[in-house]
Amino acid sequence: MQNNHEREVIIERRGTAGIIRLNRPKALNSLTLGMVRMIDAALDEFADDDGVASVVVTGEGDRGFCAGGDIRALHESGRSGSELAETFWREEFTLNHRIASYAKPYVALMDGITMGGGVGLSAHGRHRIVTERTRLAMPETGIGYFPDVGATWLLPRMPGETGTWAGLTGQELNAADAIYAGLADFEIPSSRLPDVIDALARLPVGSSPVACEALLKHVAGKATESRLQVVRPLIDHAFCFDRVEEVLEALAADEGEFAAKTRKTLQMRSPTSLKLTLRLLREGRQSVNLAACLNRELGACMQILKSADFYEGVRAAVIDKDRNPKWSPSTIEAVNAEVLAPFFKPADRPLAL
Numbered sequence: 001m002q003n004n005h006e007r008e009v010i011i012e013r014r015g016t017a018g019i020i021r022l023n024r025p026k027a028l029n030s031l032t033l034g035m036v037r038m039i040d041a042a043l044d045e046f047a048d049d050d051g052v053a054s055v056v057v058t059g060e061g062d063r064g065f066c067a068g069g070d071i072r073a074l075h076e077s078g079r080s081g082s083e084l085a086e087t088f089w090r091e092e093f094t095l096n097h098r099i100a101s102y103a104k105p106y107v108a109l110m111d112g113i114t115m116g117g118g119v120g121l122s123a124h125g126r127h128r129i130v131t132e133r134t135r136l137a138m139p140e141t142g143i144g145y146f147p148d149v150g151a152t153w154l155l156p157r158m159p160g161e162t163g164t165w166a167g168l169t170g171q172e173l174n175a176a177d178a179i180y181a182g183l184a185d186f187e188i189p190s191s192r193l194p195d196v197i198d199a200l201a202r203l204p205v206g207s208s209p210v211a212c213e214a215l216l217k218h219v220a221g222k223a224t225e226s227r228l229q230v231v232r233p234l235i236d237h238a239f240c241f242d243r244v245e246e247v248l249e250a251l252a253a254d255e256g257e258f259a260a261k262t263r264k265t266l267q268m269r270s271p272t273s274l275k276l277t278l279r280l281l282r283e284g285r286q287s288v289n290l291a292a293c294l295n296r297e298l299g300a301c302m303q304i305l306k307s308a309d310f311y312e313g314v315r316a317a318v319i320d321k322d323r324n325p326k327w328s329p330s331t332i333e334a335v336n337a338e339v340l341a342p343f344f345k346p347a348d349r350p351l352a353l
Helices: 033-048 071-080 084-100 117-122 151-157 162-169 175-181 190-201 209-219 227-238 244-253 257-268 271-286 290-304 308-319 337-344
Strands: 009-014 017-022 054-059 064-066 106-110 113-115 127-130 135-137
Touching: 009 033, 009 190, 017 033, 017 190, 033 054, 033 084, 054 064, 054 117, 054 190, 064 106, 064 117, 071 084, 071 308, 084 117, 084 290, 106 117, 106 190, 113 117, 117 151, 127 175, 127 209, 151 162, 151 271, 151 290, 162 175, 162 227, 162 257, 162 271, 175 227, 190 209, 227 244, 227 257, 244 257, 244 271, 271 290, 271 308, 271 337, 290 337
Parallel strands: 017 054, 054 106, 064 113, 106 127, 113 135
Antiparallel strands: 009 017
């Protein structure tokens, strides 16, 4: 039998709180297929347990809540032609959808790095806690991928064009930014997270999400000012366009430091990923629900496995770590409708949501 140190997810009860602890701290708690399945099974168990008033999801270690999916495993699956990548995405996306509609209070402690799949485990939840250590991002365009886990539903609903900026650049948000963006609810010092869990462990059985929110609000301090809110007028002006070329032109016409840095960041990202992401975000803005976005993302995932940029991006970021990907096509102008069309072909089997 595995002890707690060996398990990728630790499931436990503390008072009336059901606790899910992601336990791959050396890998910043990045998600494997086994972890997705263990989290889902725990949600089943806690949903059926009348003694559980709330569910708390947290990450072990002091560096991160969850850095995303295990992209090295996805890379290897795509290269070998195994079914792991598709199975992972199907089950992960189904879990994201379940979290968004979970009946009992679901509390995510987004302490430290919260990126990619970590955003999927937290931002869809009812109660999202950030700390002074939170670094939240969807950095997928930097590895030849795109913001998934329902991000094409979440990001278009951020204020103005801030979600477009976040999805295209992959830049990090701090705690105040995440709250302003609508991806988190309360900022609580990391030193007080044990107090939060203790308080939740005393939450009466049958408590409503409103009661849970009141408890968390009582513990939370006053949020600091959001940097994102300050630069939002600049973001809204440059990222309101439906073509990446126009975004870059607007940034080039702005002589400010923020615009110059943002343009330089975009020029380092995969051109295909930028155009794919912008279109997915625009379609997500028009979508009627999260399920529609997740199914659209799954179709794009199937094509990603055939995309040179994904393998090159993961190679440069994770395998060789030279941080020097060679994108193909290498320019924004070369990514035309013909290149993008396969990404919008629906998956052979839609998600059962």
